Amino acid sequence: MLSEYVVNDRVKNSGNDNWRPKYHFTAPVSWMNDPNGLIYFKGWYHLFYQYNPKNCDWASMHWGHAVSRDMIHWKDMPIALEPDRDYDNDPEGGCFSGCAVEKDGLLYLFYTASAKHGNKLYQTQCLATSRDGVHFEKYAGNPLISRHPEGALAPFRDPKVFSASGKWYMVVGGTVKSENPEGDGRVFLYESEDLYKWQYKGAILESKGKLGTMMECPDFFELNGKWILTCSPMNHPEYNKALYCVGGMDFESGRYTIEKMGNLDVGFDYYAPQSFLDEHGNRVMIAWQNGWLWMPWCQNWGPTGVENWRGTLSLPRVVSLSENDEICLYPVREFEDLEDEALEYENYEAGTQRQYLYPADAKSFRMELKIDVEKITSRYLEIGVLGKGEKATVIAVDLLQGIVSLDKSRSDLYGRGRMNCRVEMKDGKLAILILVDHSTVELYINKGRHCITSNVYPEKEQTECWIATPYKNAVIDKIRIVSLKSFWE
Ligand code: FRU
DSSP: OGGGGOOBOGGGGOSOOSSOOSSSOBOSSEEEEEEEEEEEETTEEEEEEEEESSSSSOOSBEEEEEEESSSSSEEEEEEEEOOOSTTTOOTTOEEEEEEEEEETTEEEEEEEEEEEETTEEEEEEEEEEESSSSOOEEOTTOOSBOSOOTTEEEEEEEEEEEEETTEEEEEEEEEEOOSSTTOEEEEEEEEESSSSSOEEEEEEEEOTTSSOSEEEEEEEEEETTEEEEEEEEETOTTOOSSEEEEEEEETTTTEEEEEEEEESOOSSSOEEEEEEEOTTSOEEEEEESOOOTTSTTOOTTOSGGGGTEEOBBOOOEEEEEOTTSOEEEEEOGGGGGGEEEEEEEEEEEEOSSOEEEOOSSTTEEEEEEEEEGGGBOSSEEEEEEEEETTEEEEEEEETTTTEEEEEOTTSOSSOOOEEEEEOOOBTTEEEEEEEEETTEEEEEETTTTEEEEEEOOOOTTOOEEEEEOSSSOEEEEEEEEEEEOOTTO
């Protein structure tokens, strides 16, 4: 039984940290980044993640492991992959990001082995398998793909494997030589009959100076007859860190025709998303809610190292397509199981004086607002969360221009900035879901048509939640505030 191997009972040691989220996954201790190997396998959801078990800095990547029956309540498992071979053992490398698939009852993990020999970087695509989902064996014939395609540069990583028309395919992120010394980003496609021998088919995404210098963590899947490519570009000119493309795919020729591009989440902290199918066949996505130091706003990943952990994963979000073929992301239904006490208001009148709202747990709640623009004479609406006096993370809605912003310039002592997002108001209506969880604030606008996710690091006493208009009044159709329980309890 898989549950015999659960290593850590977090119920007993949760609760003391100020910044540790209650309903977002964090590693038991130390550093975590990308989600890896997401899969529903033999009745359990498996979540692996980039992990440094030694301390709160990025180094020597392992695959941490957790399992769940519902994608919400997680249990810690023993580390799945350790860097222990010539090809992956390196303090500046290790077992980098990758994916999982099942074939004939066997779990296949594909990962990038990253190592330096001399000063030269080697990134190769490797395999480990498991029957029980607990013990993993690295394939003796590793690496499966020992070299990047001709003309590409050494950064070559993050395999994502899937099946289509009776064959296996893999997308891998990379970069080719260009005028830019850091290269020009690519997503490469490979094909296989048996998951062991892989044949290069070409690039399905080429930056050509427009989309970034290196594509990390690509994913490729079908949704409503379209093929969706997602990846995290480095140095995208507009800092789109979670790029998506909607298009048509011809696997015979390897040709991908892009019809639309967008951004999965315009917040400061949403990177390296990976998708999988849940037990009902829904496409679900989880990302790392942080960023890298090359992003201009990223300051040393915040202060959570003092609590001996660093790195948060997003809630699992269902992926869907709008009628205009735009991607929408919305928390999975299972998440409702964490709902606790609720407050509900109809025709709520907001004015220039701040009005305070009191969720039972002011650090861990969800707040839904249904707004009818016609009923509001004020141009702006502001909602403050995790506040105390002048400090707060502010969600500002400009109803005239149709702009929703997440403003963290007064949130804490660690990071500044404001992310703006232009939104459509269908028939004059706007729906906003705000999720607050100790050090994360997420906005889902119009059922996830736009998402804005950011970390903030408020002090313990920052527990105010308020609503106000800078001038004139506003009547809000509906407000529902629900406290959320910890999934560790
Ligand atoms: C993305 C990433 C991947 C890499 C991993 C290393 O956040 O840089 O490209 O595999 O992190 O931890």
